Amino acid sequence: MSATEERTDGPVPDSVLAPDGTLREGREPAMASEDVLAAFRLMLLTRVFDERAFSLQRQGRLGTFSTVTGQEASVVGSAFALDPARDWVVPQYRELPAMLRQGFTLERFLLYYVGNPVGNLMEEGVNLLPFQISLATQVPHAVGLGWGLRHRGSDGCVITYFGDGASSEGDVHEAMNLAGLRRAPVIFFLQNNGYAISTPVAKQTAAQSFALRAAGYGFPGELVDGNDLLAVYEVTAGAVARARAGDGPTLIESRTYRLGPHNTADDPTRYVDPEELEARRALDPLNRVRAYLHAKDLLDDEREAALRDELAEEVAAAVNAAESYAAAHPRQIFEHVYARPPDRVTRQQREATADRGSGP
Numbered sequence: 370m371s372a373t374e375e376r377t378d379g380p381v382p383d384s385v386l387a388p389d390g391t392l393r394e395g396r397e398p399a400m401a402s403e404d405v406l407a408a409f410r411l412m413l414l415t416r417v418f419d420e421r422a423f424s425l426q427r428q429g430r431l432g433t434f435s436t437v438t439g440q441e442a443s444v445v446g447s448a449f450a451l452d453p454a455r456d457w458v459v460p461q462y463r464e465l466p467a468m469l470r471q472g473f474t475l476e477r478f479l480l481y482y483v484g485n486p487v488g489n490l491m492e493e494g495v496n497l498l499p500f501q502i503s504l505a506t507q508v509p510h511a512v513g514l515g516w517g518l519r520h521r522g523s524d525g526c527v528i529t530y531f532g533d534g535a536s537s538e539g540d541v542h543e544a545m546n547l548a549g550l551r552r553a554p555v556i557f558f559l560q561n562n563g564y565a566i567s568t569p570v571a572k573q574t575a576a577q578s579f580a581l582r583a584a585g586y587g588f589p590g591e592l593v594d595g596n597d598l599l600a601v602y603e604v605t606a607g608a609v610a611r612a613r614a615g616d617g618p619t620l621i622e623s624r625t626y627r628l629g630p631h632n633t634a635d636d637p638t639r640y641v642d643p644e645e646l647e648a649r650r651a652l653d654p655l656n657r658v659r660a661y662l663h664a665k666d667l668l669d670d671e672r673e674a675a676l677r678d679e680l681a682e683e684v685a686a687a688v689n690a691a692e693s694y695a696a697a698h699p700r701q702i703f704e705h706v707y708a709r710p711p712d713r714v715t716r717q718q719r720e721a722t723a724d725r726g727s728g729p
């Protein structure tokens with residue numbers, strides 16, 4: 370078995386759409402056609418944005434960031450199963466479209482990656498926690514958030530995203546154990562994209578599937594084809610329904626593939642077999658949805674070209690807005706961390722301000 374080759378000795382990922390975009394035998398779409406089109410728009414926006422942002426990083430206009438490329442069905446399909454008005458997203462750092470769907474903006478994303486702390490400040494009413502780069506630390510937060518929602522009498526739920534690499538951190542196990550015990554309304558959405566930087570998934574776990582872990586915590590685990598928008602949506606919608614009904618958490622392993630580098634500082638040609646990459650490119654999740662929409666006459670090449678132009682303009686406007694935003698002042702890094710900052714933090718903030726003046 371090569372590093373990321375699908376395991377044949379374990380559970381088979383659930384799939385609704387075949388790679389050619391046709392429905393698998395006996396399966397019906399759980400998403401209305403207009404929603405599939407809206408999801409495709411968000412998937413394509415993500416791809417267009419990744420391409421533009423990558424180029425900005427190479428021009429020195431953006432810091433190091435991680436693209437979503439290859440994982441669009443996984444992130445968008447799961448996000449579409451949520452109700453942004455009552456459900457929360459607790460991301461890792463590779464879930465831009467789920468954040469956008471909650472009400473986050475491309476401008477804020479760009480601000481974060483040019484080093485402006487405003488980019489990680491979630492607006493009031495946007496049910497979203499900040500990006501998390503320290504692996505897995507967001508997962509216990511998600512459980513606290515879900516448990517808190519229940520105490521407040523809300524039927525909202527929380528989805529938290531983390532990678533196959535992050536899943537080896539102790540935080541994930543502690544969080545899943547507590548969530549099971551408290552029946553917290555949390556969806557643990559594990560994106561298995563084949564690698565944790567250069568560590569292939571075969572070196573991450575001896576288990577046949579990450580989803581099998583759920584049994585040990587007393588809740589269901591699902592394995593889904595993460596490149597299949599309809600399957601990801603359906604399995605996540607099921608988990609949302611369970612959470613709302615008070616039936617507790619679900620672990621979802623979304624088996625997908627990272628088509629790009631780990632981030633803009635990585636060179637995957639040093640560790641990814643070109644044949645493996647070529648085979649995975651053939652399973653690009655956008656192609657599957659595109660073919661499905663073509664067959665339904667909801668999309669064709671001309672309409673997609675017009676959509677791409679529209680999305681490129683949307684991205685250009687966000688880049689423009691972020692680049693004309695007032696520069697950050699060092700004192701801002703002290704803001705929005707504590708409701709009542711401890712004395713040492715106030716002292717440090719004063720020192721930073723005194724050294725550099727109060728202006729930006």
Ligand SMILES: Cc1ncc(C[n+]2csc(CCOP(=O)(O)OP(=O)(O)O)c2C)c(N)n1
Nearest residue numbers: 463502503504532533534535562564565566
């Ligand atoms: C606690 C911690 N340890 C190590 C790192 C360095 N690091 C950043 S990303 C990464 C790999 C994460 O892989 P995975 O969770 O599978 O997510 P992916 O990047 O593949 O989406 C590592 C080890 C970190 N950010 N935090």
